[in-house]
Amino acid sequence: MLAGPGSEARWRQRHSLISVDLAVSRPNGSELDLTESLESTVAIVTGASSGIGHAAAKRLACEGATVVAVARRQDRLDALIAEIESANGRAFAIEADLTDRAQCTEVVRRASTQFGRIDTLVNAAGVMLNGPSISSPAEEWERMIDINLRGLFNLTKVALPHLVESARSSSREVADVVNISSIAGRVAITEGAVYNATKFGVTAATEAWRQEFTQKNVRFSVIEPGTVDTELLGHQQTSTQQRYELMFAGIEKLHTDDIAAAVAYIVTSPRRVAINEIVIRPTDQR
Numbered sequence: 011m012l013a014g015p016g017s018e019a020r021w022r023q024r025h026s027l028i029s030v031d032l033a034v035s036r037p038n039g040s041e042l043d044l045t046e047s048l049e050s051t052v053a054i055v056t057g058a059s060s061g062i063g064h065a066a067a068k069r070l071a072c073e074g075a076t077v078v079a080v081a082r083r084q085d086r087l088d089a090l091i092a093e094i095e096s097a098n099g100r101a102f103a104i105e106a107d108l109t110d111r112a113q114c115t116e117v118v119r120r121a122s123t124q125f126g127r128i129d130t131l132v133n134a135a136g137v138m139l140n141g142p143s144i145s146s147p148a149e150e151w152e153r154m155i156d157i158n159l160r161g162l163f164n165l166t167k168v169a170l171p172h173l174v175e176s177a178r179s180s181s182r183e184v185a186d187v188v189n190i191s192s193i194a195g196r197v198a199i200t201e202g203a204v205y206n207a208t209k210f211g212v213t214a215a216t217e218a219w220r221q222e223f224t225q226k227n228v229r230f231s232v233i234e235p236g237t238v239d240t241e242l243l244g245h246q247q248t249s250t251q252q253r254y255e256l257m258f259a260g261i262e263k264l265h266t267d268d269i270a271a272a273v274a275y276i277v278t279s280p281r282r283v284a285i286n287e288i289v290i291r292p293t294d295q296r
């Protein structure tokens with residue numbers, strides 16, 4: 011099973027019924043299912059070794075994409091590839107530190123050389139290292155800027171020509187960039203200045219790119235999750251972790267599959283439908 015306990019099978023069953031019922035016509039008269047299959051497409055997913063990127067990689071493989079899974083922890087990527095392949099999916103791992111521009115270029119070169127195309131880019135790699143501004147190590151601020159912004163920008167830049175070409179030449183006539191921002195990209199919070207700045211930056215860049223690439227049929231989407239049950243909080247200083255534990259006490263956190271479902275909804279929507287922005291909070295989160 012590629013996603014959540016039993017949820018994937020139920021989702022697929024429900025979705026295939028919807029597809030049959032709501033088949034729509036293209037301007038040229040041909041039929042198009044509401045949900046486009048990702049068969050024959052290639053998706054690069056960053057942050058695939060854990061959390062949201064890991065779930066998104068599995069979900070896109072489930073939808074038929076060949077997934078290129080990117081992160082630094084090769085052992086985690088190997089386990090993901092094995093899981094996808096054991097469910098008859100297709101996946102390939104590339105170990106890379108995306109704070110290094112040359113490694114971003116190499117990821118795209120290897121993916122496009124190996125598979126001949128790139129249809130989807132999911133930018134999920136990121137870190138959150140919040141804390142009091144006077145005592146926070148400047149190195150932590152730089153790490154956030156380097157991966158949340160610089161890495162996302164550099165990878166997107168080198169992937170763009172391939173995405174434009176896939177949108178131009180494929181039968182789907184569309185390509186996608188899905189950026190994982192955050193509620194922190196909409197609402198600033200105390201002791202989160204730099205994380206907030208990076209996520210506001212991701213949200214802003216996504217909208218600017220969206221406008222720039224409308225005529226090229228490359229859709230840019232941003233997802234802004236509230237708290238999700240991942241490793242993200244655990245990289246922070248102990249005192250900050252404790253503050254977040256208190257803040258989220260009593261809240262039923264989102265599951266990574268909840269965000270992966272939004273990624274799939276965006277990418278499998280028909281060519282004419284661009285889901286620009288999705289905000290997803292836990293029901294209990296203010």
Ligand SMILES: NC(=O)c1ccc[n+]([C@@H]2O[C@H](COP(=O)([O-])OP(=O)(O)OC[C@H]3O[C@@H](n4cnc5c(N)ncnc54)[C@H](OP(=O)(O)O)[C@@H]3O)[C@@H](O)[C@H]2O)c1
Pocket residue numbers: 056057058059060061062063080081082083084086106107108109134135136137138157190191192193234235236237238239240241242243
């Ligand atoms: N969890 C939440 O509550 C939440 C809420 C809103 C938004 N988000 C956003 O969601 C995204 C994913 O976070 P997550 O919650 O899934 O956290 P996570 O489980 O810690 O995953 C972060 C991923 O980023 C990768 N990564 C970090 N630095 C990297 C680097 N230099 N080069 C390549 N990959 C790197 C990590 O892989 P390696 O360590 O193996 O390299 C890991 O796969 C982040 O952008 C985060 O800001 C999370």
